[in-house]
């Protein structure tokens with residue numbers, strides 16, 4: 340499985356060949372890009388942040404929303420013009436959109452040299468070399484992950500916090516979601532393999548790991564013997580130099596009490612739960628085939644807050660799902676108020692190919708979807724602000740990640756509950772844990788002073 344040949348980008352190194360990667364979508368895709376860089380380093384490619392200098396341009400794509408897919412083709416049009424200016428440059432398109440499009444990618448985006456899917460990332464160097472040698476486009480899509488998936492090297496783009504994939508794919512079939520189609524069925528990595536990767540990260544100085552999966556709460560059900568995410572958290576909890584372990588993202592049905600107990604008891608497990616509910620209405624949830632009712636979710640939240648009162652809970656919400664009535668939408672708005680989420684990722688429903696709901700005839704008109712989205716966002720902002728204000732006057736532990744993008748005078752980092760905190764302090768604190776007294780809060784971040 341994915342391995343640990345960690346290397347840092349040295350932008351001063353003069354590369355013989357350079358690769359530029361543009362990554363769309365979720366943390367899984369960002370993690371995949373780090374593995375692509377690791378694989379390509381083995382055949383002499385060094386990363387570059389300058390598209391114009393690149394000998395190889397890779398688009399790591401996301402198929403979750405129609406807008407993201409449109410963006411892929413607009414990028415490929417621009418990249419083709421760039422390729423015309425620099426003959427010999429290669430264009431590769433990979434992961435979710437490529438998995439779905441396969442050969443048709445070549446017709447839709449002339450100029451593409453390599454198309455690869457979600458299950459054959461480890462083959463990227465061979466595919467690039469073949470396209471170079473033959474001068475002809477290469478398309479390779481596997482329908483599922485091979486059982487003997489080899490370890491792949493990785494170039495980490497962050498030296499403080501690392502992503503570690505622990506489970507691939509998803510066994511659910513939510514009626515709006517293309518993920519099971521492009522990512523396949525759930526496949527967990529062994530605990531030994533994950534633990535070894537985290538040990539190596541610790542030895543390289545990383546302070547935080549985020550365990551990744553489309554459904555991370557289902558981790559281990561397919562292993563022999565079966566384990567669950569709580570077991571993995573307990574095992575990683577024995578590694579003192581890893582100060583924080585997070586996990587994202589999970590299905591509410593798979594969040595068993597043992598996982599919540601592990602977060603409550605394991606010192607380095609962070610009190611942060613991203614638990615997508617998608618809708619606050621039972622009828623809509625049934626049409627989405629989410630497999631739970633709102634009351635079940637309420638009980639999950641109650642369990643978390645009973646055991647870990649300060650836990651942050653965030654969610655994903657879709658508005659304008661086919662057939663969503665005004666009342667069903669308002670039930671979602673009420674639930675945001677009731678649960679008082681720390682943050683919500685919201686989106687207007689976007690019909691995706693290969694999903695049942697895309698063909699239903701009760702689609703909500705686009706203007707109504709966006710009107711609902713705007714209203715929901717205003718409520719989410721107000722609720723997140725209210726939730727963040729509860730930290731005013733308290734002192735929070737912040738893992739300092741670097742300078743604030745908005746104000747480079749300040750440092751920026753995250754609390755265990757994943758809140759962004761900005762504060763003034765010395766450069767030497769980057770990569771360290773700092774105690775910060777919170778003075779102001781808005782819906783998106785906190786600001787404070789070093790204690």
Ligand code: SF4
Pocket residue numbers: 509510511512513516517518519553554590
């Ligand atoms: S659980 Fe998540 S990834 Fe799986 S089908 Fe549903 S929305 Fe998609």
